Amino acid sequence: MPSTALVWIRNDLRIRDHAPLRYAADHHDQVVPVYCFDPRHFGTTMFDLPKMGAIRARFLRDCVEDLRDSLQDEGADLVVRRGRPEKVLPDLVRQTDASEVLQFQEIGTEEAEVEAAVEDALRDTDATPGFFWGKTLYHIDDIPFEEPSDIPSVYTNFRKAVEKKSQVRPTTEAPRSLPPLPEGVEAGSIPTLGDLGFEGDGTIDDRSVLPFRGGETRGLDRIDEYIWREDCLKKYKATRNGLLGANYSSKFSPWLAHGCITPRQIHEEVERYEDRRFDNKSTYWMKFELIWRDFFNYVAWKAGDRLFRPGGIIGNDIDWRDHDDSFERWATGTTGIPFVDANMRELNQTGYMSNRGRQNVASMLSQSLKLDWRMGAAYFESRLLDHDVGSNWGNWAYNSRVGNDPRARYFNIVKQAKRYDENGEYVRYWLPELGEVPDEYVHEPHRMSHEQQKLFNCVLGADYPKPMVNLDKTYERIRAERD
Ligand SMILES: Cc1cc2nc3c(=O)[nH]c(=O)nc-3n(C[C@H](O)[C@H](O)[C@H](O)COP(=O)(O)OP(=O)(O)OC[C@H]3O[C@@H](n4cnc5c(N)ncnc54)[C@H](O)[C@@H]3O)c2cc1C
Structure with a gap:
């Protein structure tokens, strides 16, 4: 019987530098990449605000579409479902006789709860979950802190420690080849914004710094544009506090947040640029900012749900005014x-x-x-x-x-x-x-x-x-x- 792995895609909407996908392709005969439009992402938050507005929903949809296109170019496909992963994934495991459900680990508490629910639901199947780390520049196993509680509270201490003691791992190569979906597995359609409950179409105002569209293809193109074609990196430190235009800063963040591109890819590109063109304070500053991103991610990991309390991480007892x-x-x-x-x-x-x-x-x-x-x-x-x-x-x-x-x-x-x-x-x-x-x-x-x-x-x-x-x-x- 062919061996099968599901790859559960969340904020990692790409095929390059994607360890679970690569692992699945190397170790299994059949690979089923799955994306779930989880209704919880389209609900409301504690202040009755929509968790996701139409503009981000449109960007997310672009990302899913682009990932499906890239997988189809490889002869594979993306399974898209609307529903809770803890229900969708076990159903797919049973349908495909998958033995592993591979995923990147996330940091937020809600994400961890869903992960736990999936793990729990998989106990009733023959599949085991497999976790990878891919969110940060520095891999969680390489940071020089034994326990989450050892993570420094001050950025400079964190930065100095990782710069001195950790190495950024090289990016993972894209899978050499990917098999088609197992017979009988429907790819499923990508919901429209209307299906997801949005009234608007999420169009961005023409005055936007960029006409942001989601997806790995556009994310990689933005890296190429900003670093190589527009040659902006060499002056990034001086321009990064700007307010108008496409190039005062990189605008990598929307693609990074959806995992269309990774901090390691940017880091590699910056080092290539330093070798070939310039190596100055500005090129270093891009790495410096990516370390801020790591810092906040690791601090969130350390803080757990304290990050979402009125007094925050330190429990500062501030008398916030009422909502008016x-x-x-x-x-x-x-x-x-x-x-x-x-x-x-x-x-x-x-x-x-x-x-x-x-x-x-x-x-x-x-x-x-x-x-x-x-x-x-x-x-x-x-x-x-x-x-x-x-x-x-x-x-x-x-x-x-x-x-x-x-x-x-x-x-x-x-x-x-x-x-x-x-x-x-x-x-x-x-x-x-x-x-x-x-x-x-x-x-x-x-x-x-x-x-x-x-x-x-x-x-x-x-x-x-x-x-x-x-x-x-x-x-x-x-x-x-x-x-
Ligand atoms: C109140 C507040 C909320 C923020 N919310 C987010 C958020 O939800 N998502 C997000 O990616 N950034 C957030 N930032 C950080 C920062 O404002 C954005 O990362 C940055 O403006 C994105 O634009 P850029 O990609 O052009 O940044 P660049 O200046 O080109 O920086 C390159 C990359 O470095 C990282 N970076 C830079 N500054 C920071 C920072 N202060 N903290 C963490 N990472 C950083 C980002 O990944 C960014 O894409 C927030 C900052 C503040 C003050």
Whole structure:
């Protein structure tokens, strides 16, 4: 009898650098790659927010479609099902007489619960689960920390330790060949966004930094474009705090989050670039940022469900304000603070926001408005194309004094706006109502007299909101709480 393995695909929507797929192809006669559209991914989160918005659902669908195309090019196929993996996978095991269910291990607590449910359900079958690690740059078996509790709480300590003591493993080669699906196994159709309960079609606004479409093909093309064709890596460190355009930063994150590309592939490409073109602070900085990603993932692994509590990882007892209409104003980009509003509108309309923007809007929500930081994180989870549990919840916690470091960390948003968007080009791009407002007032339109507001076609309260809060007063309060 031929031996069969199922490969359960989750946030690893690719065929290259995919150890479970490679292992299955090397050790089994029949390989059944499976993707489940799990209804839990399309439900709501603790604040009644959709877990996934239409923009990310569209990107995810693209990824699944692209993976199916790549597998079909190899003569194989992707089995697609709608349902809970703990039901779908055992059914497929019985149908195909599979002896193994291979998968990458995930980090978040919900992901771990599903993994456990699958493991449990497989006990009633003849198949055993097989786990691989593929999420991070540094393999979990190579990091120099024995126990999760040994993972440093401070980034620099983590980075120095892995840089000194760990090696990045080479990428896994794609399977040499893949067999067709076993007879009788239906590939199944990929659900439309309508089937998944979405009303919109998830189209991204034309003003987006990139016309993000999901899939390994496009992810690899973006690596090639950013590093080689546009030659952006050599100046990445200087440009990475930008706000407008495709190339101030790599925009690798949506493809990384869905596992269309891996940090190791990027690392290899950076080293190839360093050999062939330049080796400078900028090329190193890309690795440095990928280590931040590892840090937040390993911290999430260490923190478990503490990461999702009001007091966060350290249990900081902050008296968060209750949910009121200020959350809606923050979320819809109508706070009356242009830098916050422009960033939130970019997020809402494209699924992307720069790192600089994310830090500032997070500071606005959890520090200036003192709203429960988890509402911000849950909103980002719903809207971001690149949502990744460790990176999102870890960064939110870090910026909200509930990460590993309780120091009052807040951004002076207007100062930041003037520094990173000196002439107001970014805020005008997303807030056309500020189009005629002179540079001097563009980040603080409330400083204009009523006559000026009329003159520049931006009357506060009519064309653009009055600021919902006096930011300077909030900074005074934060400083007082700190002292
Ligand atoms: C409140 C908040 C929430 C965030 N949520 C997410 C998230 O859900 N998913 C996500 O991938 N990133 C998140 N980030 C980190 C960072 O903003 C994005 O990774 C980055 O903006 C993505 O754009 P890029 O790929 O062009 O980044 P680049 O500057 O080109 O960086 C290259 C890669 O390094 C990694 N990286 C860079 N900065 C960070 C960081 N601070 N933390 C973790 N990884 C980093 C990312 O994988 C990124 O793709 C968040 C940051 C903040 C402040």
